[in-house]
Amino acid sequence: MLYLVPEIALTPQLAHALGERFGERVVVMHSSLNDRQRFDAWQRARRGRARIVVGARSALFAPLERLGLLIVDEEHDGGYKQEESPRYQARDLALVRGRAAGAVVVLGSATPSMEAWLSADEHRSARIVLPERVGGGALPEVELVDMRSEFRETGEDRPLSRRLTAALRETIASGEQAMVLINRRGYTRVLLCRACGEAISCIACSIALTWHRVGRRLMCHYCGYSSARPQDCPACRSPYLADIGFGTQRAEREIAEAVPGARIERLDRDAVRSPRTLARVLGGFSRGEIDVLVGTQMIAKGHHFPRVTLVGVLSADAGLRLPDFRAGERTMQLLTQVAGRAGRGDRPGRVIVQAFRPEHPALRAGLAQDYEGFAERELAARKMLRYPPAAALANLIVRDTQQEKAFERGAQLAERIREAGEGKVAVLGPSAAPRARLREQWRVQLLVRAVKRRRLVDALRRALGELTGSRGAFPRWLIVDIDPHQLL
Numbered sequence: 001m002l003y004l005v006p007e008i009a010l011t012p013q014l015a016h017a018l019g020e021r022f023g024e025r026v027v028v029m030h031s032s033l034n035d036r037q038r039f040d041a042w043q044r045a046r047r048g049r050a051r052i053v054v055g056a057r058s059a060l061f062a063p064l065e066r067l068g069l070l071i072v073d074e075e076h077d078g079g080y081k082q083e084e085s086p087r088y089q090a091r092d093l094a095l096v097r098g099r100a101a102g103a104v105v106v107l108g109s110a111t112p113s114m115e116a117w118l119s120a121d122e123h124r125s126a127r128i129v130l131p132e133r134v135g136g137g138a139l140p141e142v143e144l145v146d147m148r149s150e151f152r153e154t155g156e157d158r159p160l161s162r163r164l165t166a167a168l169r170e171t172i173a174s175g176e177q178a179m180v181l182i183n184r185r186g187y188t189r190v191l192l193c194r195a196c197g198e199a200i201s202c203i204a205c206s207i208a209l210t211w212h213r214v215g216r217r218l219m220c221h222y223c224g225y226s227s228a229r230p231q232d233c234p235a236c237r238s239p240y241l242a243d244i245g246f247g248t249q250r251a252e253r254e255i256a257e258a259v260p261g262a263r264i265e266r267l268d269r270d271a272v273r274s275p276r277t278l279a280r281v282l283g284g285f286s287r288g289e290i291d292v293l294v295g296t297q298m299i300a301k302g303h304h305f306p307r308v309t310l311v312g313v314l315s316a317d318a319g320l321r322l323p324d325f326r327a328g329e330r331t332m333q334l335l336t337q338v339a340g341r342a343g344r345g346d347r348p349g350r351v352i353v354q355a356f357r358p359e360h361p362a363l364r365a366g367l368a369q370d371y372e373g374f375a376e377r378e379l380a381a382r383k384m385l386r387y388p389p390a391a392a393l394a395n396l397i398v399r400d401t402q403q404e405k406a407f408e409r410g411a412q413l414a415e416r417i418r419e420a421g422e423g424k425v426a427v428l429g430p431s432a433a434p435r436a437r438l439r440e441q442w443r444v445q446l447l448v449r450a451v452k453r454r455r456l457v458d459a460l461r462r463a464l465g466e467l468t469g470s471r472g473a474f475p476r477w478l479i480v481d482i483d484p485h486q487l488l
């Protein structure tokens, strides 16, 4: 049996649970093992000395001779998509491997991907519904705070609403635990010049730098560039720089001020640099040594903390502004996952969601925990707009240090793909990619679309065939992502 989870951090707990339940030797496989451990795990699986393999996406290639069952847990998770070459989607490959081995494949999720949902709608797979929460327990009460009226009434732009502040105090006072999610690292989001309107940006990317109070640096979240905080605007020399928006570090500080004496830990990529730190923080939280856990979506995944009775979500609608057709799906999934963290023990939970656009359908569906309604509307929209899974899509990025060159090459490629597609393949672009400049490279995007995946792949193969090297790789200036998980 092969059991995949989207993150390495989830493997130890699962391996332990499976070992206890089946009394079998379980082997763990993922990319953080060293060569010796990996070789060892590989050998044990190959020789049949361990019949259960648990791991993250690369464990899909584990050498199990008689594979009978493949489980892909949290199948909707972006962690299954490898974002570097070779770009593969482990969930989709699991279906291929399962078919070849004659094994049963189980895709598990509380918020299935649109791909999995459509496949069940079309009877290519069976849908099995678990209507009740595992281990019982009622769904938490979900409350929405409209941050527009919060601002009107208080005249202050603060990360925590009065409602959430009060709830945090009550929760901690009664000896229970809280989690606060905000999907943005750092202290403030952007440093903006009030005189000329420019944001202080990375020198290598066209992306605003984020202020990190810890370490006192402005940081680029894409290339890692960092700089000291300037006194004046680099563009117009005015001294009027303003901090706009907020991230995990600011939220942590606000909570510390709102609930004096509370034991708070932060979980994001800056605070957690190794699986060991992650395990230490999560362990401390589950033993009740921490009152409030603040963090990015790292805190939303799969963990079971029975003493958590309050979950706060800050800027719940931030992701909806991204130019990506999966933005709604991801927001809906995140809200459902995070709401699932509250009230897993015997005490009821509550969830407080803060947003600036509470009327957005994805947000409303997330709050109502109405996944079926959301999936139905979302699939209808994808069919109309011809986005996956209703069509096959490829995202091509052309990179060059010179902007005109990138556009020129993009236009040539677009022409060739159109020709190769013989009218059955649509090409959008070239246009500036959502991240128009990264690591000193200008980025131009082409979206290639066809009703049938076969046609899309054929057209790309014909149009790009001569660009690939002897080992089938594309040149460095071209990224080809078929079935992209995100368009950014």
Ligand SMILES: [Zn+2]
Pocket: 193, 194, 195, 196, 197, 198, 233, 234, 235, 236, 237, 238
């Ligand atoms: Zn300025």
Ligand SMILES: [Zn+2]
Pocket: 202, 203, 204, 205, 207, 220, 221, 222, 223, 224, 225, 439
């Ligand atoms: Zn950068």
